[in-house]
Amino acid sequence: MDLVGRTIRELRAFLDRGEVTSEDLVRAYLDRIEGWNPRINAYITVTAELALEMARAADRRIRSGQAGPLTGIPVGLKDLLITEGVRTTCGSRILEGFVPPYDGTVVARLRQAGAVFLGKLNMDEFAMGSSNETSAFGPVRNPWDPERVPGGSSGGSAAAVAAGLAAAALGSDTGGSIRQPAALCGVVGLKPTYGRVSRYGLVAFASSLDQIGPLTADVADAGWVLEAIAGHDPLDSTSIDRPVPALRDLQPEVRGLRVGVPREYFIEGLDPEVEAAVRRAVGVLEDLGAEVREVSLPHTGYAVATYYLIAPAEASSNLARYDGVKYGLRVAGEDLIDTYRKTRAAGFGPEVKRRIMLGTYALSAGYYDAYYLKAQKVRARVAEDFRRAFQQVDVIACPTTPTPAFRLGEKVDDPLQMYLNDIFTIPANLAGLPGINVPCGFTAQGLPMGFQLLAGPFEEEILLRAAYAYEQAAGIKRPKPALG
Amino acid sequence: MGIPREDVLHVARLARLDLTDEEIKGFAGQLSAILDYVAKLDELDLSDTEPMAHVHEAVNAFREDRVRPPLGQETVLANAPEAEDGCFRVPKVIEA
Numbered sequence: 001m002d003l004v005g006r007t008i009r010e011l012r013a014f015l016d017r018g019e020v021t022s023e024d025l026v027r028a029y030l031d032r033i034e035g036w037n038p039r040i041n042a043y044i045t046v047t048a049e050l051a052l053e054m055a056r057a058a059d060r061r062i063r064s065g066q067a068g069p070l071t072g073i074p075v076g077l078k079d080l081l082i083t084e085g086v087r088t089t090c091g092s093r094i095l096e097g098f099v100p101p102y103d104g105t106v107v108a109r110l111r112q113a114g115a116v117f118l119g120k121l122n123m124d125e126f127a128m129g130s131s132n133e134t135s136a137f138g139p140v141r142n143p144w145d146p147e148r149v150p151g152g153s154s155g156g157s158a159a160a161v162a163a164g165l166a167a168a169a170l171g172s173d174t175g176g177s178i179r180q181p182a183a184l185c186g187v188v189g190l191k192p193t194y195g196r197v198s199r200y201g202l203v204a205f206a207s208s209l210d211q212i213g214p215l216t217a218d219v220a221d222a223g224w225v226l227e228a229i230a231g232h233d234p235l236d237s238t239s240i241d242r243p244v245p246a247l248r249d250l251q252p253e254v255r256g257l258r259v260g261v262p263r264e265y266f267i268e269g270l271d272p273e274v275e276a277a278v279r280r281a282v283g284v285l286e287d288l289g290a291e292v293r294e295v296s297l298p299h300t301g302y303a304v305a306t307y308y309l310i311a312p313a314e315a316s317s318n319l320a321r322y323d324g325v326k327y328g329l330r331v332a333g334e335d336l337i338d339t340y341r342k343t344r345a346a347g348f349g350p351e352v353k354r355r356i357m358l359g360t361y362a363l364s365a366g367y368y369d370a371y372y373l374k375a376q377k378v379r380a381r382v383a384e385d386f387r388r389a390f391q392q393v394d395v396i397a398c399p400t401t402p403t404p405a406f407r408l409g410e411k412v413d414d415p416l417q418m419y420l421n422d423i424f425t426i427p428a429n430l431a432g433l434p435g436i437n438v439p440c441g442f443t444a445q446g447l448p449m450g451f452q453l454l455a456g457p458f459e460e461e462i463l464l465r466a467a468y469a470y471e472q473a474a475g476i477k478r479p480k481p482a483l484g
Numbered sequence: 485m486g487i488p489r490e491d492v493l494h495v496a497r498l499a500r501l502d503l504t505d506e507e508i509k510g511f512a513g514q515l516s517a518i519l520d521y522v523a524k525l526d527e528l529d530l531s532d533t534e535p536m537a538h539v540h541e542a543v544n545a546f547r548e549d550r551v552r553p554p555l556g557q558e559t560v561l562a563n564a565p566e567a568e569d570g571c572f573r574v575p576k577v578i579e580a
Contacts, residue, residue: 097563098563099562099563101555101559101560101562101563102555194539194540195539195540195542208538208539234547234548237545237547238542238545240540240542299528301524302524302525302527302528304521305521305522305524305525306522306525308518308521308522309522309525316499320500323500324565325564325565325572325574326560326563326564326572327563327564327565328563328565329565330565330566332575333575334575335575335576335577336574336575336576336577337500338575339574339575340500341500341501341502342502344499344500344501344502345501345502345503348501350507350510353501353503353507353511354511354514354515356499356501357492357495357496357499357501357511357515358515358518360495360498360499361491361495361515361519364494364495364498371522373535374525374530375522375525376535376536376537377530377533377534377535377536378525378528378530378533379535379536380533380534380535380536381528381530381533383536383539415514415517415518416517416518416521419518431539432539432540457539457540
């Protein structure tokens, strides 16, 4: 029986019927990781011994009839989710030897659910990047074409799920870092509403935008994982105290659902194959009885500029903590200030330095009103666009990325071109809305494409239902990359 | 054209970053290109718009201030680059 490349539900059924043990599963995944990780570099750290130990504990729990939905399921964690006793690097030299003394909330929730951790997944350094090329641990390669990027910043998470190196993974999304790599690797990636999932124990990048979410083989699996990690947490004051809807029994029903297609997302620079695939996906929803109409989000064209003021500003403040005093790298200098400067110079890579510089500039005396404050005003306009649109429609359907996966090195010397890759994902972060990438076919060259659905705040149930209905009707196959 | 070298150095000082000459040149050009791009926000008349403070307009989030067992000194210091006598050790800050 082929154990990798299965959905969580398939694995759950095998485990519950006693056809396989979690230990069998974990051994199969570890074998595959051993074979393929040297080629695609999805994992920074593989915790084989720990995984087998967790699997045996899960098997005891399953035998005693105490299994939950995720008990015994092998998952991977983006390496910015802190894990007690397991090195957490954030893709950076500055945290290369950092071993957290406690679990973040989502990690603790998965642990309690009995999920098995295979290891820590590669990512752009401090989640700053759209190609995974900024990782201090080397780039991740796209399993569909190793000469191409997997997207970023959760590139390791997307590549691992696509290549069958984890049944599911967690990532984080600040400007598209779950949805964009999901689109480029052909998997489902869900960014929940801001505040839906606790970020206690998530290494902070831009705190008004960051959100944790799942990358999975299909839509239903995303519901399973989100249900397990969502919910209020008193340790994260931005997590919202609202009930989590039941997400494990989605109905593929969209009759009468109002689907908005924003005209500002179909612009010059959108790849014609991607555009055609997105329009076909909208057509599938229409055939299922959804009411499709055009909507307008007039400030879309300002979202990237807004984001590249707000996110670096918040990052420059959040990353001030890496000073070589309490944890992480230290490079000794002549005095304390010199130690800070040398430590940070040696520990951060070029993209992180660039964002710290940009953010510090935007917040510095005399520039605050012209940059940060102005960006927060435009952000309010972007959010208002969505508020109006969601008075007319229930979900919005649009592209996730302008193009399929691009080549390694193609955009690495041109930061602005790299930033523009997030043009369709950033608005949902600015407005705090949930969004999902749903695979919708392959290009003539065999590269995956995805489309994006967005919904109003805390409407993950509607979002997943629409995505699920599409997936069922489109009959999207989930071929595994040949990894040849 | 880039932003002036003195400005780059000033920002690097604020950010506690030592930069090489090559980095200073590179950032002067790149930051200026990014700032030129974000100048498109000036196209908008924002005089009637309040800056966003929070996406959900949340108010203060309170929780019970309960005592929990701490991590413990040894655990906390385990990641320290240098520790001594239960403290983080840093270069001398105060002149004798």
